[in-house]
Amino acid sequence: MKKRRRQCAAGFTLVELMIALLVSSVILSAVATLAYATGSAKEATDEMGREQSVLRHVNVRLTDLIKRADGVVSASDSGFELWHDMNSNGVVDEGESTQVTRDSEGDMIIINGTETYTQCENITYQYDDVAPNTRFIAIWFDLDENGQTQRHTINAKLRGSGN
Protein backbone atom coordinates (compact mmCIF):
# COMPACT_ATOMS: atom_id res chain seq x y z
CA MET A 1 0.00 0.00 0.00
CA LYS A 2 2.74 2.36 0.98
CA LYS A 3 4.68 1.56 -2.18
CA ARG A 4 1.71 2.28 -4.49
CA ARG A 5 1.18 5.72 -2.99
CA ARG A 6 4.74 6.68 -3.67
CA GLN A 7 4.35 5.69 -7.31
CA CYS A 8 1.34 7.97 -7.59
CA ALA A 9 3.32 10.91 -6.26
CA ALA A 10 5.66 10.72 -9.26
CA GLY A 11 2.92 12.14 -11.58
CA PHE A 12 0.64 15.17 -11.09
CA THR A 13 -1.89 15.26 -8.30
CA LEU A 14 -5.44 16.29 -9.17
CA VAL A 15 -4.95 19.63 -7.38
CA GLU A 16 -1.77 20.40 -9.35
CA LEU A 17 -3.53 19.56 -12.59
CA MET A 18 -6.50 21.76 -11.69
CA ILE A 19 -4.23 24.69 -10.83
CA ALA A 20 -2.30 24.25 -14.07
CA LEU A 21 -5.57 24.18 -16.04
CA LEU A 22 -6.86 27.25 -14.23
CA VAL A 23 -3.66 29.23 -14.85
CA SER A 24 -3.49 28.26 -18.52
CA SER A 25 -7.17 29.11 -19.05
CA VAL A 26 -6.61 32.54 -17.50
CA ILE A 27 -3.60 33.11 -19.78
CA LEU A 28 -5.49 31.85 -22.84
CA SER A 29 -8.49 34.07 -22.18
CA ALA A 30 -6.17 37.05 -21.78
CA VAL A 31 -4.50 36.24 -25.11
CA ALA A 32 -7.91 35.82 -26.79
CA THR A 33 -9.11 39.19 -25.46
CA LEU A 34 -5.94 40.85 -26.71
CA ALA A 35 -6.26 39.22 -30.13
CA TYR A 36 -9.87 40.34 -30.40
CA ALA A 37 -9.00 43.89 -29.37
CA THR A 38 -6.15 44.03 -31.89
CA GLY A 39 -8.45 42.69 -34.59
CA SER A 40 -11.14 45.28 -34.01
CA ALA A 41 -8.52 48.03 -33.74
CA LYS A 42 -7.15 46.98 -37.12
CA GLU A 43 -10.66 47.06 -38.59
CA ALA A 44 -11.29 50.55 -37.23
CA THR A 45 -7.94 51.81 -38.55
CA ASP A 46 -8.62 50.29 -41.99
CA GLU A 47 -12.06 51.88 -42.10
CA MET A 48 -10.61 55.23 -41.09
CA GLY A 49 -7.91 54.95 -43.77
CA ARG A 50 -10.49 54.18 -46.45
CA GLU A 51 -12.71 57.06 -45.40
CA GLN A 52 -9.73 59.43 -45.31
CA SER A 53 -8.60 58.40 -48.78
CA VAL A 54 -12.10 58.97 -50.21
CA LEU A 55 -12.23 62.38 -48.53
CA ARG A 56 -8.80 63.38 -49.86
CA HIS A 57 -9.53 62.07 -53.35
CA VAL A 58 -12.92 63.81 -53.67
CA ASN A 59 -11.48 67.01 -52.22
CA VAL A 60 -8.46 67.18 -54.54
CA ARG A 61 -10.43 66.09 -57.62
CA LEU A 62 -13.31 68.55 -57.20
CA THR A 63 -11.32 71.60 -56.05
CA ASP A 64 -8.93 71.06 -58.99
CA LEU A 65 -11.84 70.80 -61.45
CA ILE A 66 -13.51 73.95 -60.10
CA LYS A 67 -10.33 76.03 -59.75
CA ARG A 68 -9.23 75.35 -63.35
CA ALA A 69 -12.68 75.99 -64.82
CA ASP A 70 -13.28 79.01 -67.06
CA GLY A 71 -16.99 79.10 -66.48
CA VAL A 72 -20.13 77.33 -65.34
CA VAL A 73 -22.48 76.18 -68.10
CA SER A 74 -25.33 75.19 -65.80
CA ALA A 75 -25.88 74.96 -62.06
CA SER A 76 -28.79 73.44 -60.16
CA ASP A 77 -29.57 71.68 -56.88
CA SER A 78 -28.69 68.35 -58.41
CA GLY A 79 -25.33 69.34 -59.89
CA PHE A 80 -23.37 71.62 -62.18
CA GLU A 81 -21.50 71.65 -65.47
CA LEU A 82 -18.04 73.20 -65.67
CA TRP A 83 -16.37 74.57 -68.78
CA HIS A 84 -12.63 74.27 -69.35
CA ASP A 85 -11.72 76.33 -72.42
CA MET A 86 -8.88 74.10 -73.63
CA ASN A 87 -8.47 75.71 -77.08
CA SER A 88 -9.03 79.27 -75.74
CA ASN A 89 -11.65 80.15 -78.35
CA GLY A 90 -14.18 81.37 -75.81
CA VAL A 91 -16.83 78.89 -76.90
CA VAL A 92 -18.01 75.73 -75.12
CA ASP A 93 -16.90 73.08 -77.60
CA GLU A 94 -17.48 69.35 -77.55
CA GLY A 95 -15.46 67.69 -74.77
CA GLU A 96 -14.80 70.95 -72.96
CA SER A 97 -17.47 70.51 -70.31
CA THR A 98 -17.40 68.40 -67.16
CA GLN A 99 -20.58 67.44 -65.36
CA VAL A 100 -20.66 66.93 -61.59
CA THR A 101 -23.96 65.44 -60.44
CA ARG A 102 -25.50 63.08 -57.87
CA ASP A 103 -27.89 60.15 -58.14
CA SER A 104 -31.67 60.46 -57.71
CA GLU A 105 -31.47 59.85 -53.94
CA GLY A 106 -28.94 62.64 -53.50
CA ASP A 107 -26.17 60.12 -52.79
CA MET A 108 -22.99 59.33 -54.75
CA ILE A 109 -21.01 62.10 -56.46
CA ILE A 110 -20.86 61.43 -60.20
CA ILE A 111 -18.30 63.11 -62.47
CA ASN A 112 -19.05 62.95 -66.21
CA GLY A 113 -21.52 60.11 -65.69
CA THR A 114 -18.83 57.46 -65.14
CA GLU A 115 -16.54 58.48 -62.29
CA THR A 116 -18.45 57.75 -59.08
CA TYR A 117 -17.83 58.19 -55.37
CA THR A 118 -20.36 55.87 -53.75
CA GLN A 119 -19.31 56.53 -50.14
CA CYS A 120 -20.56 60.12 -50.30
CA GLU A 121 -24.17 60.62 -49.21
CA ASN A 122 -26.69 63.43 -48.72
CA ILE A 123 -24.99 65.62 -51.30
CA THR A 124 -25.95 69.28 -51.66
CA TYR A 125 -24.55 71.82 -54.11
CA GLN A 126 -24.59 75.57 -53.55
CA TYR A 127 -23.53 78.52 -55.72
CA ASP A 128 -22.84 82.23 -55.20
CA ASP A 129 -24.81 83.13 -58.34
CA VAL A 130 -26.86 81.54 -61.11
CA ALA A 131 -25.04 80.15 -64.15
CA PRO A 132 -23.20 81.47 -66.15
CA ASN A 133 -22.24 84.06 -63.51
CA THR A 134 -21.31 81.42 -60.92
CA ARG A 135 -17.81 81.98 -59.54
CA PHE A 136 -17.96 80.03 -56.28
CA ILE A 137 -19.19 76.47 -55.72
CA ALA A 138 -19.68 74.68 -52.40
CA ILE A 139 -20.39 70.97 -52.02
CA TRP A 140 -21.59 69.22 -48.86
CA PHE A 141 -21.66 65.47 -48.29
CA ASP A 142 -21.82 62.87 -45.52
CA LEU A 143 -19.17 60.23 -44.98
CA ASP A 144 -19.49 57.27 -42.64
CA GLU A 145 -16.71 57.36 -40.07
CA ASN A 146 -16.64 54.15 -38.00
CA GLY A 147 -20.42 54.09 -37.74
CA GLN A 148 -20.69 57.83 -37.19
CA THR A 149 -21.92 60.11 -39.96
CA GLN A 150 -19.73 63.15 -40.50
CA ARG A 151 -20.70 66.08 -42.72
CA HIS A 152 -17.87 67.38 -44.89
CA THR A 153 -17.65 70.36 -47.19
CA ILE A 154 -15.57 71.35 -50.19
CA ASN A 155 -15.59 74.81 -51.68
CA ALA A 156 -13.62 76.52 -54.40
CA LYS A 157 -13.57 79.64 -56.52
CA LEU A 158 -13.25 79.54 -60.30
CA ARG A 159 -9.85 80.91 -61.29
CA GLY A 160 -10.37 80.95 -65.07
CA SER A 161 -10.81 84.21 -66.95
CA GLY A 162 -13.90 83.35 -69.01
CA ASN A 163 -17.40 84.05 -67.84
Add this chain to the structure above:
Amino acid sequence: MLRKRQQSGFTLLEATMAMVLLAIAAAGILLPFANAASVQAEGAKQTMAATLASELMEKILTTTYADIITTYNGYSESETSLLDAAGVAHSGSAYSGFSRTVTCQSAMVGSVNLVVVTVTVYYDGSKVTSVTTLIGDHQ
Protein backbone atom coordinates in the same frame (compact mmCIF):
# COMPACT_ATOMS: atom_id res chain seq x y z
CA MET B 1 12.58 16.11 3.86
CA LEU B 2 9.88 18.76 3.66
CA ARG B 3 12.41 21.41 2.69
CA LYS B 4 13.73 19.35 -0.18
CA ARG B 5 10.25 18.99 -1.69
CA GLN B 6 9.67 22.76 -1.67
CA GLN B 7 12.90 23.39 -3.52
CA SER B 8 11.75 21.34 -6.50
CA GLY B 9 9.28 24.13 -7.58
CA PHE B 10 10.13 27.59 -9.01
CA THR B 11 11.61 30.23 -6.76
CA LEU B 12 9.94 33.64 -6.58
CA LEU B 13 12.86 35.16 -8.48
CA GLU B 14 12.46 32.71 -11.38
CA ALA B 15 8.72 33.32 -11.60
CA THR B 16 9.21 37.10 -11.54
CA MET B 17 11.85 36.90 -14.27
CA ALA B 18 9.50 34.83 -16.43
CA MET B 19 6.71 37.35 -15.94
CA VAL B 20 9.00 40.28 -16.80
CA LEU B 21 10.18 38.53 -19.99
CA LEU B 22 6.58 37.80 -20.97
CA ALA B 23 5.56 41.41 -20.37
CA ILE B 24 8.44 42.71 -22.53
CA ALA B 25 7.49 40.33 -25.34
CA ALA B 26 3.81 41.35 -25.15
CA ALA B 27 4.72 45.04 -25.17
CA GLY B 28 6.96 44.51 -28.20
CA ILE B 29 4.12 42.90 -30.09
CA LEU B 30 1.37 45.34 -29.11
CA LEU B 31 3.19 48.70 -29.27
CA PRO B 32 3.40 48.88 -33.08
CA PHE B 33 -0.40 48.40 -33.27
CA ALA B 34 -1.04 51.26 -30.88
CA ASN B 35 1.46 53.38 -32.85
CA ALA B 36 -0.27 52.65 -36.18
CA ALA B 37 -3.57 53.95 -34.82
CA SER B 38 -2.03 57.21 -33.61
CA VAL B 39 -0.20 57.73 -36.93
CA GLN B 40 -3.53 57.27 -38.72
CA ALA B 41 -5.22 59.79 -36.43
CA GLU B 42 -2.38 62.28 -36.97
CA GLY B 43 -2.85 61.93 -40.75
CA ALA B 44 -6.58 62.59 -40.43
CA LYS B 45 -5.84 65.67 -38.33
CA GLN B 46 -3.38 67.06 -40.91
CA THR B 47 -5.86 66.44 -43.76
CA MET B 48 -8.62 68.21 -41.85
CA ALA B 49 -6.33 71.17 -41.08
CA ALA B 50 -5.33 71.53 -44.75
CA THR B 51 -8.98 71.29 -45.85
CA LEU B 52 -10.05 73.93 -43.31
CA ALA B 53 -7.24 76.27 -44.39
CA SER B 54 -8.05 76.03 -48.11
CA GLU B 55 -11.77 76.27 -47.40
CA LEU B 56 -11.41 79.63 -45.66
CA MET B 57 -8.91 80.83 -48.28
CA GLU B 58 -11.42 80.13 -51.07
CA LYS B 59 -14.03 82.10 -49.15
CA ILE B 60 -11.63 85.05 -48.81
CA LEU B 61 -10.84 84.89 -52.55
CA THR B 62 -14.52 85.44 -53.40
CA THR B 63 -14.67 88.56 -51.24
CA THR B 64 -14.55 91.88 -53.11
CA TYR B 65 -10.90 93.01 -53.25
CA ALA B 66 -11.53 96.33 -51.46
CA ASP B 67 -13.24 94.56 -48.54
CA ILE B 68 -10.67 91.82 -47.88
CA ILE B 69 -8.51 93.70 -45.36
CA THR B 70 -11.41 95.28 -43.47
CA THR B 71 -13.35 92.00 -43.31
CA TYR B 72 -10.62 89.47 -42.69
CA ASN B 73 -7.60 91.16 -41.05
CA GLY B 74 -7.49 89.79 -37.50
CA TYR B 75 -10.46 87.52 -38.25
CA SER B 76 -10.61 84.41 -36.06
CA GLU B 77 -12.91 81.46 -35.51
CA SER B 78 -12.88 79.71 -32.15
CA GLU B 79 -13.07 75.96 -31.61
CA THR B 80 -16.86 75.89 -31.65
CA SER B 81 -17.57 78.37 -34.42
CA LEU B 82 -15.83 77.21 -37.60
CA LEU B 83 -18.14 78.49 -40.33
CA ASP B 84 -18.65 76.71 -43.65
CA ALA B 85 -19.33 78.33 -47.04
CA ALA B 86 -22.98 78.94 -46.15
CA GLY B 87 -22.05 80.62 -42.85
CA VAL B 88 -23.25 77.63 -40.78
CA ALA B 89 -21.02 76.24 -38.02
CA HIS B 90 -19.34 72.92 -38.82
CA SER B 91 -20.59 70.16 -36.55
CA GLY B 92 -19.26 66.71 -35.73
CA SER B 93 -16.34 65.19 -33.90
CA ALA B 94 -14.02 65.57 -36.92
CA TYR B 95 -14.06 69.36 -36.49
CA SER B 96 -13.68 69.54 -32.71
CA GLY B 97 -10.49 71.11 -31.43
CA PHE B 98 -9.78 73.14 -34.59
CA SER B 99 -9.62 76.93 -34.72
CA ARG B 100 -8.60 79.38 -37.47
CA THR B 101 -7.12 82.85 -37.69
CA VAL B 102 -6.51 85.18 -40.65
CA THR B 103 -4.08 88.05 -41.11
CA CYS B 104 -4.11 90.37 -44.12
CA GLN B 105 -1.48 92.91 -45.15
CA SER B 106 -1.37 95.17 -48.14
CA ALA B 107 1.79 94.89 -50.23
CA MET B 108 3.11 96.89 -53.15
CA VAL B 109 4.90 95.03 -55.91
CA GLY B 110 6.16 97.67 -58.34
CA SER B 111 3.04 99.75 -58.85
CA VAL B 112 0.60 96.90 -58.29
CA ASN B 113 -1.45 96.76 -55.12
CA LEU B 114 -1.70 93.30 -53.61
CA VAL B 115 -2.96 91.78 -50.39
CA VAL B 116 -1.02 89.06 -48.57
CA VAL B 117 -3.49 86.77 -46.82
CA THR B 118 -2.39 84.13 -44.34
CA VAL B 119 -4.81 81.55 -42.94
CA THR B 120 -3.51 79.61 -39.93
CA VAL B 121 -5.20 76.51 -38.51
CA TYR B 122 -4.71 75.45 -34.89
CA TYR B 123 -5.53 72.24 -33.10
CA ASP B 124 -5.96 72.49 -29.33
CA GLY B 125 -4.26 75.88 -29.50
CA SER B 126 -1.10 74.76 -31.28
CA LYS B 127 -0.46 75.57 -34.94
CA VAL B 128 -0.97 72.73 -37.43
CA THR B 129 -0.73 74.45 -40.79
CA SER B 130 -0.87 77.82 -42.51
CA VAL B 131 -1.55 78.91 -46.09
CA THR B 132 -0.44 82.21 -47.62
CA THR B 133 -1.75 83.72 -50.87
CA LEU B 134 -1.22 86.95 -52.77
CA ILE B 135 -4.48 88.44 -53.99
CA GLY B 136 -4.63 91.09 -56.71
CA ASP B 137 -7.44 93.38 -57.83
CA HIS B 138 -8.46 91.68 -61.08
CA GLN B 139 -12.09 90.79 -60.55
